[in-house]
Amino acid sequence: MTESPNPGRRGPDVTCVELVGGVEKRDLVIEEYDPSWTSAFTEHEHRIRAALGETAKQVEHIGSTSVPGLAAKPIIDILVVVDDVTAEEDYLPQLLDTGYMLRVREPGHRLVRTPELDVHVHILETGDVAADDYLLLRDRLRTDQGDRELYERTKRDLVAQDWPDMNAYSDAKGQVIAEIKQRARDNRG
Template sequence: MRAIKVVDYDPSWPRLFAEISTEISILLGDRLLSIDHIGSTSVPGLAAKPKIDLDAVMISDEFLPTAIEVVRAADFVFHGDTGEQRWAFTRDHQAYGFRLYLCGPDNRGHRERILFRDYLRVHPERAKAYAELKRRLAAEAGGDWDFYTAGKTTFVSETLRLADLRTWSAQPHSAPD
């Protein structure tokens, strides 16, 4: 089993994201709604696995089949649908790599990743706790990726709940009848 490596935040991660997002923008053109830096490398100061995660959101689900073929032909390894209508690709590059997800504009997984990222960005104490959890799990996992991922599930779910409450409470609401 390949060891799980969690490293200190690298200030080059935003630049690496910008470089790969430029490439993806050129590949997918005007059918692309947005490219978002997601995952731990998108949170300044957060320890992470040295993989830049990004979501490429298409303007419509109808463009996904073509986008999948375009990215497959561009030196990315295709991993299929993650089970949430997000198609995963990877590319290794020296000491780091990229994990690209293609999805449509109303993808729940994408929305949750943005919510999680944004919450950690404005709650450094939560980001610190997440980094500590990831380091502990990486050490305990012995290369078992299922163990590592499952160990983060409760933390991620709790953070999404907190983020959702924060988002909901910040929006105007009408009084109940």
Template sequence: MKVVVTEYNDTWNHMFSEEAQKIKGIFGDELVDIHHIGSTSVPGLKAKPIIDIMPVVKDIEKVDAFDEQMTGLGYECMGEFGIKGRRYFRKGGDNRTHQIHVFQVDNKEAIERHLAVRDFLRTHVEAAKQYGNLKEMLAKHYPDDIEAYMDGKDAFVKELERTALYWFGNVNS
């Protein structure tokens, strides 16, 4: 997979909304909420142009029954894909356009981690700028090595998550 980081694009929010409507149609009453997460959800943040979507459902086990319909939308159904309690779907193959990370409503830790990072970056412009610059630099250094790109972000992301969760807990208490 080619690693490409671009300037923020205003169409990303529209792309999320369009896909969220399709997911709502499939998940129906099982869906509790649906969030635009990841870098494309943060205005002004440089990002890989892949829309990350986080549906929150009543029962994670019931999501497997939607695999055929998700495949019909062009998604590859990946199961937990390394994260217990998640269902992961990706669309676009090597030119990925969307990723879906489904969590059960009581998986507060996973849900809050994603929302905390998103909301922190939306309100802390300097942190978002640092993160975007790091991603841009790594993409230039490792355009054909997604693993090296991810490894290069790892320490920054772990610190960002820690800081964001602390901030999120204080804002929402």
């Protein structure tokens, strides 16, 4: 454990990545956009807000399923922003009590998911640039057809390869994601 440079934090954060259950090899499938992904997000948003109340400063649908018209892995990604990610007692037991399972504990980020593995809830803290980046990418893909098509092509190319786990697949998209986010930043001003 190490002390965080964020003076608002109440405690130290973890210093390494903990994958609860270890590395998992999963079949990766890209499906055509499904409008029901929005209603699935809404159901989980209500579930999360009911469990966390004011602790959840923000609950956002992120990732490919949040972009109308974009083919995606049928996994709903949700961003939850809390004041202090290290204060797990403020949010983690409540999420676990509603049926989510802890999957990842790493510096500045926690991830819980459904037992069905079809919803991933990313927990970050207020002011974390990663939270802004999730929204930047989502909003760019929603508004720029060229980047949306580039991202979909990239995902389809990558999903055809054999990956040891979903993290390796996600990492392989990193360069294209960085390029899209940079164009979004440039477009801002």
